Amino acid sequence: MNSTTPLRPGDPSQIGDYELTARLGEGGQGSVFLAAAPSGERVAVKVLRQGLAGPEAGGVSAPGRFLRETEILRRVAPFCTAQVVESGTLDGRPYIVSEYIEGPTLQQVVDAEGPLRDTRLRRLAVGTMTALAAIHRAGVVHRDFKPSNVLLGRDGPRVIDFGIARALDAAATGSGVVGTPPYMAPEQLETATVEPPADLFAWGSTMVFAATGRPPFGMDSLPAVVNRILHREPDLGGLQGDLRELIADCLAKDPSRRPAAREALMRLLGARERPAGTDLLSAGSAVAAGGAAGPRAAPLNVPAAGEITTVPRGDGGRSPSRAWLAGGAVALALASAAMVYGLSTRGGTATAPPRTSAGPPKPVAEVTAAPASKTDDVRLPGLKTTLHENPADPVRLTTVIYTTGKESKGYLRDPASGRFESAGPFQEPLISPDGKWAAVLPWLKDSIPQPYDFIRLIERASERQFIVRLTDKRLQNFNPHWSSDSRRLLLTSFQATTEGRRPVGFAVVDVAGAKASLVTADAQGATGAPFMWAPGETTVAQYYGSGPRAGLRVFDLRGKTVRTIPGVGEAYGTEGAISPAGKSFLTTCPDAYAAMCVWDFATGRRRASFSVPKSYSTIGWFNDAHVMYRDQTKSPQQIVVVDLKGKVARVLADVPSNEVDGAPGRSTHRFTRTPRL
Template sequence: MPDLAGLRPGDPATVGAYGLSGRLGEGGQGIVYLATAPDGTKVALKLLRADLAGDAEASERFVREVAMARRVAPFCTAQVVETGLYGGRPYIVSEYIDGPTLADVVRRQGPRTGTSLHRLAIGTITALVAIHQAGIVHRDFKPSNVLLASDGPRVIDFGIARALDLSSTLTVAVIGTPSYMAPEQLTQSNPGPRSDMFAWACTLLYAASGQPPFGQDSVPAVVNRIMHTEADTGSIADPALRALVTECLAKDPAGRPSASDALMRLLGHAPAPAPRTASSGQRLPGVRGSGLLQEGSAAAGPHTPTTGSHMAAGPHTTAGPQEGAGPYAGAGPYAGAGSQAAHPHVGAGPYAAAGPHAPGRQARPGPHTWPTRRRRTGWVVTAVVSGALTLVAATALVAVRLSEGSGGGGTTPTSTAAQVATSAPATTPTTAPATRPAIRSIALPGTSVRVEERAGDPMELVSYTLDSGKRLYVRQHATGAFTADSRYFEYALDPRTGRALATDADYTTDGYATVSIVDHATGGRRAIRLSPRPVFPTTPRWSPDGKYGLVTLFKGAENNTVEYGYGIVDVTYEKGRVFEIKEQGAGKWRFFWDAGGQAVGTWVGDRMTFYDLNGRLVRTLRDVGAPVWVEGDDVSPTGSRFLAHCTTDATTLCARSTSGGGADAVTIPFAAVRLIGWWDDEHLAVWRIKDKGYEAVVIDLKGQVSRVLATAAEKAEFDKMGFRFARVPA
């Protein structure tokens, strides 16, 4: 266990909901405390210096900016749990890792060699893959930000660098530690992911030699060496690892490999690539997404043998889409019609569901073996909500930069009765995805709709429903083709993990509605019992970090339904919880995730209400416009804005700050009949009337159209369709 010092006079006894028991460390940013969560879990709580985040507005901007830290996949990283403000000072709560830093171990025990060094290399690069695929650049990767836990190395302090750079009042201070900074960090205000590869190589050389490769004397001397001299890599005995580290130390970021490519080489899956452009970033075929991260995480753990010059880490994984930033873009609910087991009608037209499925039309498929997954002990899975809409962060240190320029109650149903593993339909492929053309036009089966896709699009269509939900079509993993799947009402894919959250077409024999966690590549699923009839789930949506699923609950039968509340699905433990919200109208506009994944929100009249993951009301936003139906992301990818109608006449859209302030609302002069959601932080994807049908277009925040995404020739057909887009991994 890391050294623990007692609390000092002036230290708070509690911060938010956390009780402090001692000091784990103190640095330039603030103090790190050992704390205890309300459920008894140990966590690490960092209370930042007030001057780092600036005034109250800057502090709020800080916690919004670091929201993406929760989107980092839990592979070889210390997960961020919560962040908030205490007396105007930002605090950050993260998973407590019981282990020393790499810097401490090297100082006390000497350099790492052989298998130990290989495992360190694989674990730390796996963490960088997860961090980069969440759209984050660490910018302060160094030995003291690597913890050596019993199950392998863990990287900490990711996600705060950009936030401090944007919000700090220290005009001469920037993010990074000179001995581990890439050349471009010394001259650019916004370095890219390849700067982390330079820092990773420096950290490996420190582990292998016991000394920073460019020294640690005066800042000017260190900077001069980084800019103009080559590091000595002779302390790394293995030729393959030494060659990789040497490439990562290239002065030009274009000459460095990406984290994904480096990990594949360490795992023995790819030959050494030729230098590529810094913007390349494409992944090599074979191991992708969560499969690559799982393999890297396993190889970094204890008792993993080596093979030749690379770590052996199991079979060459092909299943699973790429990891990426941003949550799944969910769509609105569409119930069906028909049999006694059907979920009832909950609305009609383009802004609501339009009738039930007929879930009794097929028997449940036979058994299927659910894929195994490695569970790491000690993960923090409790998320505690504080007052802001987006409260997530991690940490880094501050150093000097040289600049070229100037400045309700819940219930937990027993899940075992419904955990029935099922096989995929015969049409479900199990091979790796085929390469798709750069520009493609897709005619959706059974419709007049045509979708236009381009390589590099941040979103793509993954499923759709016809005839008010009577038929569901799901995009196949291997071919990209859409095929019918009668097992589910709705299908929400999270491409980062390769999992889908689906509302099942059947009830259990004892009358419970279920949702399934689906392996998108194989079609295998695990059904989780959720709510007793007549309460049923709609609108499945993934949390930003992919750990939880959200469904909106309705109660009733056929054409007589009312809002009931929401359900939370814990993917790790495969359990569901149901929360009844008694406020009239809560859930009519469906529930959605806040950007940090710590609360869920919904419109109630002209205000937005937010509830934590235990059913408690935690925040209300007033004077934020009028409700708008968003099929996908209500909140922008970076968590800074949400969408609303500016007024009740619904003639214009407003992009408003998630902090609740109305002064910075952006008015978008565009009359959209239906919103797909945020395309990126500066563009929306919307449907508008076109001739006798509709077309989906991308617009900027001034309402200017930049391209057409889809066309629907038949209005009556379109009005009974539902569309689910997912955010494509970066």
């Protein structure tokens, strides 16, 4: 079911003969409202942001040109489209009234359920191509075909917002580049020419997104995406058969080589000619709807704040192939119209996460044994980094993210085989200490189409997944940390400011209780430092300040400051700095250069200090007597384990120079504490 929100102050209550009852959403073009027609039927009213007041051109006013253009839209036959009912202007702002379609967008479904498979993907392809054939037959070009303009209604897919960009364009300047970069055709980018072949290119890109969770030319920086569209071949993922061939033809650089919508629809229906005695658009609509008894698209269940909901399979009963969770730890600048990629799951639909007896966390026994010396080498796919592991290690590398200015590669470890599998970009996964759960956090927040921030929980044995709504989108949540018993997740809630992100509190996700709680806290002077679990995990800690006066604050789970440890130095990074048993914490020494200090958490006294390379980055604790950091003075660089005197006990990994900070790319290595996966 489509999610609605109440009308805001300043929103109109009436437009023409239509009574506005709620908000359906808001985008770059304007706001969409749910409204009641005089007959009582529900309709969607889109009030466009672009005003039409201004000088007349050629004796025809801008509103007149808009109304003339939108009148053409009413000629589009309602085959797999949301039919336009009427259009008009309100105080110089244009609006369009269309048929109300109940159901989520393709963008939302793929984000929540993962890529579409088999019959469901085929019906989507047939339905959307039927819509384009109907749109083109009426002499209209969509101009902005993309996943968020495809609704998955109960009677099949419906295409919306066709021709609106052209109507606005004609009423304003008569020219200009309109579209969403990852779905724009080469000629659209180079000359702003938009003819029906551009819609076929956008359709091909949208189908690749539906089938793989990503557009065929990537979704990172705008220059990189544009360069791939103009000069590179598309990445079609695992698409096979005639659908792959058709999509490849639609993605031809030369628009003259792309099929027309009618020809493409006949290919999808398995005929080069119109089926005998059957109207082509009617046949396409019937296939898209799956017949009278065919399966219907499941509406997206949008949770309320702090609520958890389950995500059903999106395959109509079949188990899709595994698509590994996305990895990400370094934010990249992205153009508008970015998105967060979804993930697919196997196994049955869940009704709730398994509930366990919460109880207080059990104390963690202190471990100080020296690292085992005998190791096995493990090479990461796609990278030249080599791990040196031993089964007795108290930590295990579970996630690797490699980012450049043009792309992001993530790797997540298979719990059964121990191999690293390729993961999609732009999300941050975190494996629970017991290995039973993976939490996946979108970290390109502005690209999330939902008006709230959320985190996914994936039960790794069954591959069921759950979505927990965290906060409204005005706050952004980062830096997830599992509790030692794998029952809770801690995230830091930030508010965006002109000077960067400012922490304002933290969110606690209770897996067994199926809810998330937002706690505000006085994080004055924290300057972006995240919250982390404090010993006992009934409190949280956060670094504050800079230089010799920097310190550590401890808060209870209501956000009240209960303790301050001043003068211990700055945080070394964003990972948890407290030892596994909770007795010690790490800082950069306040009174020495290139030195690391170890402090007693109970007393605040210094336990140890030791020198580190002039160029290094700390990763965290190996066990309670050993620390891991990356020595950036070596070539290749090394991830090493050192004791609290700074003596190197073992090398954990060799990292080549082209996979480190300051080079063409950056690799981030995340270790999960055992029990083993």
